[in-house]
Amino acid sequence: MAEQRGTVGGPVLTEWFATPDLHKLDVYESLGGYAALRKVVKEMTATQVIDEVKASGLRGRGGADFPTATKWSFVPKDHPGPKYIVVNADESEPGSAKDRYLMENSPHALVEGAAIASFAIGGHAAWVYIRGEYDLPFEMLRDAIAEAHAKGYLGDHPFGTDYPMDVRLYRGHGAYICGEETALLESLEGKRAQPRSRPPFPAVKGAWGMPTAVNNVETLSTVPWIMRHGGAEYAKRGTEKSKGTRMVTVSGDVQKPGNYEIEIGVTYRHIIEELAGGPMPGRKIKVFWPGGSSAKVLPASMLDTSTDLDGLKALGTMGGSGGIIVMDDSHCVVKGAARLLRFYAFESCGKCTPCRVGGNWAVRTYERILAGQGSQIELGILERVSDGLQNGRCLCGLGDAAGWVIESTMRHFRNEYEEHCLHNVCSVEAALAHA
Amino acid sequence: MTTLSEHLIGEIRDLPAKYPQPRSAVMPALDLAQEEAGYLTPEAMSEVAAALQLDPGYVEGVATFYTLFHLEPVGKHRFYVCTNLSCTLRGANDIVEHVKGAIGVHEPGELSKDGLFSYEEVECLGACEYAPVMRLDHRYEKDLTPQKIDALIAERRSPARPSAVEPPHPPGSLRERADLPAKRGGEKAKPKPRARKPKSG
Numbered sequence: 001m002a003e004q005r006g007t008v009g010g011p012v013l014t015e016w017f018a019t020p021d022l023h024k025l026d027v028y029e030s031l032g033g034y035a036a037l038r039k040v041v042k043e044m045t046a047t048q049v050i051d052e053v054k055a056s057g058l059r060g061r062g063g064a065d066f067p068t069a070t071k072w073s074f075v076p077k078d079h080p081g082p083k084y085i086v087v088n089a090d091e092s093e094p095g096s097a098k099d100r101y102l103m104e105n106s107p108h109a110l111v112e113g114a115a116i117a118s119f120a121i122g123g124h125a126a127w128v129y130i131r132g133e134y135d136l137p138f139e140m141l142r143d144a145i146a147e148a149h150a151k152g153y154l155g156d157h158p159f160g161t162d163y164p165m166d167v168r169l170y171r172g173h174g175a176y177i178c179g180e181e182t183a184l185l186e187s188l189e190g191k192r193a194q195p196r197s198r199p200p201f202p203a204v205k206g207a208w209g210m211p212t213a214v215n216n217v218e219t220l221s222t223v224p225w226i227m228r229h230g231g232a233e234y235a236k237r238g239t240e241k242s243k244g245t246r247m248v249t250v251s252g253d254v255q256k257p258g259n260y261e262i263e264i265g266v267t268y269r270h271i272i273e274e275l276a277g278g279p280m281p282g283r284k285i286k287v288f289w290p291g292g293s294s295a296k297v298l299p300a301s302m303l304d305t306s307t308d309l310d311g312l313k314a315l316g317t318m319g320g321s322g323g324i325i326v327m328d329d330s331h332c333v334v335k336g337a338a339r340l341l342r343f344y345a346f347e348s349c350g351k352c353t354p355c356r357v358g359g360n361w362a363v364r365t366y367e368r369i370l371a372g373q374g375s376q377i378e379l380g381i382l383e384r385v386s387d388g389l390q391n392g393r394c395l396c397g398l399g400d401a402a403g404w405v406i407e408s409t410m411r412h413f414r415n416e417y418e419e420h421c422l423h424n425v426c427s428v429e430a431a432l433a434h435a
Numbered sequence: 436m437t438t439l440s441e442h443l444i445g446e447i448r449d450l451p452a453k454y455p456q457p458r459s460a461v462m463p464a465l466d467l468a469q470e471e472a473g474y475l476t477p478e479a480m481s482e483v484a485a486a487l488q489l490d491p492g493y494v495e496g497v498a499t500f501y502t503l504f505h506l507e508p509v510g511k512h513r514f515y516v517c518t519n520l521s522c523t524l525r526g527a528n529d530i531v532e533h534v535k536g537a538i539g540v541h542e543p544g545e546l547s548k549d550g551l552f553s554y555e556e557v558e559c560l561g562a563c564e565y566a567p568v569m570r571l572d573h574r575y576e577k578d579l580t581p582q583k584i585d586a587l588i589a590e591r592r593s594p595a596r597p598s599a600v601e602p603p604h605p606p607g608s609l610r611e612r613a614d615l616p617a618k619r620g621g622e623k624a625k626p627k628p629r630a631r632k633p634k635s636g
Binding site: 172176189340 | 454456458496497501515521560561573577
């Protein structure tokens, strides 16, 4: 049994998490698991499955918020060769741990969802690309798949039908960039994980040159629930544009960090102050990353922002992968940003020049600033590098994300940057020293 | 004399048939090689390349891209300590300092005197609700404190409790599935030894 720090018994994804041994097929099935896959392969057509998911309004939970049914419908129906579902289980976004939480607690939900998705695109195999550090989720998925095979739910004749279905595993070996879907596909093909230029999009030419839909773990783990209860029932939750529930991981300076299932539309204040217990005693929240380190930061004054897609978009940020990182007034924003830039520079795959060069440039600039060698010049460099990293100058979003960290922390905390650069003062440290 | 065992080479030759295209076998093969040899020497990579009929430079190019492939000797027990933002906010830098002191090393990748331990600072491990965290012997160690680190080290130094120090799964259990169809690959390609270049940047 996996340890649980987060929602158990939530409305959708964590509905059964309070049941012991949920990772075992018998337990999962006794609660209603695999009923959806059985119905899909025995009674439904691919189009009906896509329509049901379309009615749910489900969007991708890996960060891009793309409508899942639409993604599936892009896969050509008349393609003669194999078609693949590739599951992005390479969760590496700083602050995001929800896919691990889902896989550790309910691996069969992902297996079932991946099989349903494969059926929906007319494919016979789903490949789960799981990050190499996730030993326990890997082992649990491996055992879940073996159980499903033994029971006859996967294999040549799932549920006695003549529609072969398999779910396969592929371990990553440590590279943040593999979370980007085309880099992931390169890695799955046994190459250095460097993003591809698009078009062609994966729906046309994806894994091993075949039509492919790449879906996130949480997205697919939601699909069995939608097929059991109907898309309309799922769509009753959430907001007009952002339906349903989603997982968020709250980490950093809060009393109860964890993975929480929320109905989309609740505010960040609700998540951070109520679910996650708020700041540590005597501390005040200063800033939070609303959707992984790649989402532009929001200051504490914007805690009442809704988790709705449109609300976040209006502020120029995003719900991303659901990783909410909270920083309180005992931490320096400039140091936090410097740490994240070190991450983006290290993880740049090196293919596009702005990202490869810009990231390291920013790191060196932050190092000078934190060594007390900052000046007006460093502020200017950060602004220019931030711009150079953004605005679609690279094949994927890694460079953009690095630029957003600089830009958004500078926009909201210009004072901290100026103190460091112009006066060689860290007011946070100074305040702590006097406390 | 080869670096990798004959049995392992045979197993690596069987890998390509398990994937839609043979090239996908390169990472699983490197994984097996590393598991057996401890780390990836140029010879081990060349042998993997030969078994998969790939260019050694290509295989090396893949190995150098991914952080979980080690090109230098590593400790039997490796502390992969996360120092990304969520963990740093909860004291990861102190944890790193404590690990360094406890195993008596100064640099990431440096071996402890007894060869048992080494550490690395790694990026987000995806267990932020347990920060600070690290990966050790294929398991996550959560809510780290100096006391916990000391206990983990003591367990692994004590010969009296071998079960506590071995990885939780026997060698080979990280393979995807034992029952997959496999067929032998063709002729062995000639390995072309090459000088190894460190990963840039």
